[in-house]
Amino acid sequence: MDNSAFLQIGIPEETRREIASLFLDLAHDSTQIAIDELKARDWLTKKELCNYLNVSQPTIDNFVRLGCPVSRIERVIRFNTKEVNQWLLKQK
Incomplete structure (x- = not known):
């Protein structure tokens, strides 16, 4: 019932x-x-960077392959927003 x-x-x-x-x-x-x-x-995870840029995780992976700056310490990956913004501006 x-x-x-x-x-x-x-x-x-x-x-x-x-x-x-x-x-x-x-x-x-x-x-x-x-x-x-x-x-x-200043520092974002990949998921946070996806939200910040409004793109998918595969797009971020592609950006990294193209030279987008990323910091890795063992298995921890972070993106510096200032460095990413500068890199994106150079891609135009």
Whole structure:
């Protein structure tokens, strides 16, 4: 037996669009805050660099093969954002 309860409310289409827009704005703002926090950091993991540059991990791997600066200490890999930004500017 399903004990879940559902409440259905009739909302005018215009109000529904406004609510959806507010949720999208909130998601965008939250994402932008996270990106801004990453930009303020000097050293990033590969996953963080993917978010920072909005690219996939295979793209980062390709960048490294092309000469993107990376620091490795044993199995720890980090990217310096200033060095990566300078390298990207030289690729134009």
